[in-house]
Amino acid sequence: xxxxxxxxxxxxxxxxxxxxxxxxxxxxxxxxxxxxxxxxxxxxxxxxxxxxxxxxxxxxxxxxxxxxxxxxxxxxxxxxxxxxxxxxxxxxxxxxxxxxxxxxxxxxxxxxxxxxxxxxxxxxxxxxxxxxxxxxxxxxxxxxxxxxxxxxxxxxxxxxxxxxxxxxxxxxxxxxxxxxxxxxxxxxxxxxxxxxxxxxxxxxxxxxxxxxxxxxxxxxxxxxxxxxxxxxxxxxxxxxxxxxxxxxxxxxxxxxxxxxxxxxxxxxxxxxxxxxxxxxxxxxxxxxxxxxxxxxxxxxxxxxxxxxxxxxxxxxxxxxxxxxxxxxxxxxxxxxxxxxxxxxxxxxxxxxxxxxxxxxxxxxxxxxxxxxxxxxxxxxxxxxxxxxxxxxxxxxxxxxxxxxxxxxxxxxxxxxxxxxxxxxxxxxxxxxxxxxxxxxxxxxxxxxxxxxxxxxxxxxxxxxxxxxxxxxxxxxxxxxxxxxxxxxxxxxxxxxxxxxxxxxxxxxxxxxxxxxxxxxxxxxxxxxxxxxxxxxxxxxxxxxxxxxxxxxxxx
Numbered sequence: 001x002x003x004x005x006x007x008x009x010x011x012x013x014x015x016x017x018x019x020x021x022x023x024x025x026x027x028x029x030x031x032x033x034x035x036x037x038x039x040x041x042x043x044x045x046x047x048x049x050x051x052x053x054x055x056x057x058x059x060x061x062x063x064x065x066x067x068x069x070x071x072x073x074x075x076x077x078x079x080x081x082x083x084x085x086x087x088x089x090x091x092x093x094x095x096x097x098x099x100x101x102x103x104x105x106x107x108x109x110x111x112x113x114x115x116x117x118x119x120x121x122x123x124x125x126x127x128x129x130x131x132x133x134x135x136x137x138x139x140x141x142x143x144x145x146x147x148x149x150x151x152x153x154x155x156x157x158x159x160x161x162x163x164x165x166x167x168x169x170x171x172x173x174x175x176x177x178x179x180x181x182x183x184x185x186x187x188x189x190x191x192x193x194x195x196x197x198x199x200x201x202x203x204x205x206x207x208x209x210x211x212x213x214x215x216x217x218x219x220x221x222x223x224x225x226x227x228x229x230x231x232x233x234x235x236x237x238x239x240x241x242x243x244x245x246x247x248x249x250x251x252x253x254x255x256x257x258x259x260x261x262x263x264x265x266x267x268x269x270x271x272x273x274x275x276x277x278x279x280x281x282x283x284x285x286x287x288x289x290x291x292x293x294x295x296x297x298x299x300x301x302x303x304x305x306x307x308x309x310x311x312x313x314x315x316x317x318x319x320x321x322x323x324x325x326x327x328x329x330x331x332x333x334x335x336x337x338x339x340x341x342x343x344x345x346x347x348x349x350x351x352x353x354x355x356x357x358x359x360x361x362x363x364x365x366x367x368x369x370x371x372x373x374x375x376x377x378x379x380x381x382x383x384x385x386x387x388x389x390x391x392x393x394x395x396x397x398x399x400x401x402x403x404x405x406x407x408x409x410x411x412x413x414x415x416x417x418x419x420x421x422x423x424x425x426x427x428x429x430x431x432x433x434x435x436x437x438x439x440x441x442x443x444x445x446x447x448x449x450x451x452x453x454x455x456x457x458x459x460x461x462x463x464x465x466x467x468x469x470x471x472x473x474x475x476x477x478x479x480x481x482x483x484x485x486x487x488x489x490x491x492x493x494x495x496x497x498x499x500x501x502x503x504x505x506x507x508x509x510x511x512x513x514x515x516x517x518x519x520x521x522x523x524x525x526x527x528x529x530x531x532x533x534x535x536x537x538x539x540x541x542x543x544x545x546x547x548x549x550x551x552x553x554x555x
Contacts, residue, residue, distance in 0.1 A: 122313045125305055126245050129194075130254065132304040133238045134261045136201055139296040140234040141265025142272060142289035143204040144176075147211070147224060149273040153282035158215065168220045172228040177502035179232025184239070184495025188347070188488055191306065193237030193244075198301035200233020205293025212286035232498070239482055239494035244307035247320035248427055248483060248547055249419050255479045256412025259471075263405045317549070347489040356428060356542045357493060360481040361500045363435065363473060366535035368504030370442065370528055371470045373512045375400065378449065378463065381521055386454040399460040403467030404474075411438060411472035412479075426546035431480040433543065436536045438472035443532035445469050450525040473535070483547045 151165050183200065187193040207227040214220060238258060246254045269289065277285030305311045308319065351357060379393040388396070411434055418430040445466035452458040478497050482490040516524050546554070 118313065119319075121311075122308060122319055125311050125313065126308070129241060129245060129304045130258070132300045133197075133241060133258050134264070136197060136296055136300045136304075137234050137238060137258070137261040138265035138268070139289075139293050140201060140204065140231060141262065142269050143201075143208045143227065143293045144231050145266065145269045146208055146273045146286055146289045149270050150277040150282040150285035153277040153285065157282055160217070164217050167217060168224055171221070171225045173502060173506060175225050175228030176231050177499060179229045180236050180498035180502075181232070181492075181495035183233040184236035184491035184493070184498075187237045187240050187491035193240040193491060194301065194304045194306050196233050197237040197241075198297045198304070200230045200237075200297075201300060202294050202297030203230045203233075205290040205295075205297060208286045208290030208293065212283040212290070232495075235478075235498070236491045236494040239478060240487075240491035241304075241306065242479070243482055243487055243490040245316055247316045248549060249320065249423075250416055251479065251483070252412035252414075252416035252419075252431070252476070253409075254412070256408045256410075256475050259408045259412075259475045260405055263401055263408075266401060347486070347492060350485060351489060351493055351496065354484060356484050356545045357481050357496070359432075359539045359542045360477050361497055362538040363439075363535050364477050364497055365500035365504040366531055366538065367439075367470060367473050367477070368501045369508050370446075370531050370535065371474070372505045372508035373528060374446065374449075374466060374470075376508060377512055377516065377524065381524070382454075382459060385521060388454070392456070396456050396459045397463045399462075399464030400467035403464030403469075404471035405467075407438070407468035407471035408475040410468075411435075411475050415476060426544045427550055428480050428484050428545040428547050429543050431476050431483075432539050432545065435473040435476050435480075435539060438469050439532050439536035441472075442466060442469035442535075443529045446525060446528045446532060450521075483549075484545065484551075485548055 147169060154160055155162075155165060183196050187196050190196070204227055207223055207230065211220065211223045211227070214223065242251065242255050242258060272292075273285040273289055275285075276288045308315055313319070375397075378397045379390070382388050382393040382396055383390060415431040415434045418434065419425075419427045422430065445462060445468075449459065449462040449466065452462055478494050481497050482493045485493045512524065512527075515527060
């Protein structure tokens with residue numbers, strides 16, 4: 001066998017390092033044309049540096065007695081591995097064609113700041129917008145429930161009767177119901193949910209402060225109706241922003257986290273409005289939430305963004321695709337091409353002909369009907385059946401909100417996991433299956449509340465279980481419905497779905513009162529159990545329904 005000379009060792013090293021250039025394409029995939037020159041220059045530079053190092057290493061190796069082929073081979077492999085490490089594209093950076101096309105759409109600054117800078121800016125902007133949604137909607141609850149917690153102080157200070165207090169708030173639900181729909185339509189038409197969200201928040205703050213400045217029932221009523229008209233500017237613009245900023249495969253956890261703002265606002269407002277009213281008078285109980293709302297609305301207007309595209313960023317789906325690919329969460333769908341919505345598609349036709357949306361509307365009615373029925377009558381049941389004092393009865397039903405907080409978060413996480421686990425199945429159908437399970441759990445929780453011994457801890461746990469079960473579908477219904485319509489109609493769809501929910505709440509009063517009066521609690525609880533099962537049955541037709549994106553990519 002011919003001896004391995006120094007020159008021959010160098011030739012072997014150069015050949016091995018040259019092989020690393022095609023290896024980089026093998027591991028990194030086909031490079032976009034505009035990225036190819038830079039990558040080739042970097043590969044050539046790495047090759048030159050590797051060759052130089054190889055020559056030095058090989059020369060050192062030749063200093064040993066009778067240069068050994070094994071040592072030369074190890075040297076060659078080491079130098080080749082070094083060059084390969086610097087020539088293979090980094091896998092933690094997005095490289096899919098959809099991401100490249102999205103970057104071309106935002107050419108100017110995206111090309112100059114690079115992928116890492118663009119990624120950081122996307123996440124930062126999205127986080128700021130999401131924080132604005134959570135905190136802003138919690139403040140909406142401040143200005144929505146402030147009157148509830150200053151009413152007793154108003155009655156004492158102004159001498160108002162219970163009938164007068166009821167009159168002030170009687171038209172609020174009707175105004176709020178229509179407001180959610182109108183704000184959704186405006187958000188879609190104007191294309192600026194941040195504007196609707198922030199202006200609505202500031203106006204509800206102004207109206208709370210105006211409420212504190214008057215002293216007659218007609219003015220109280222008029223101002224509170226106006227407050228209801230602007231309260232709807234909170235939820236439906238948030239629906240649109242959540243669709244804009246979060247991809248379908250992880251939207252559940254973000255939507256459910258945003259939904260927790262209901263619980264945050266509902267927990268804090270008694271402390272804020274009630275505390276101010278008790279210490280300084282009822283007018284301060286209205287001024288405090290109002291001032292906070294004006295400030296929060298202004299801050300939201302200055303910091304939140306409508307969508308990634310308006311901020312010069314790729315869409316949420318394009319941004320997320322390579323991340324799901326690298327995490328192996330949805331390998332079959334991670335390389336989906338960017339979807340372009342049909343601009344000629346008629347919004348109202350797509351909404352009214354959407355059978356799945358009608359299923360969601362029916363379920364929304366029953367969920368709120370059941371929810372309000374239990375909240376209105378559970379404490380009366382505990383008081384009448386077991387002779388428990390009013391304050392203690394209220395404490396026993398307080399588990400509802402805590403259970404609801406956990407329920408809304410878990411529902412989003414579970415539905416996201418199912419979509420990641422079964423990417424070929426209909427995403428909307430998978431979320432519907434989670435809702436069916438929650439509805440059956442609600443029936444079980446109502447049954448437990450009916451039959452458990454009258455121990456405080458058991459009744460509290462039964463109410464917590466009911467809150468967990470009812471907040472799951474309450475969270476998922478609107479999100480799943482808007483996922484089956486085009487993005488341009490997301491807020492309008494959310495507004496439409498608000499109608500059956502509010503109707504369910506409004507209808508829960510008199511029918512259940514007549515039922516209890518005629519048949520007692522033995523008629524009340526079986527009715528709730530049956531209604532819970534009906535709420536599950538009405539969405540069975542949507543068991544395998546795809547999302548709008550899935551349906552159009554498959555077409």
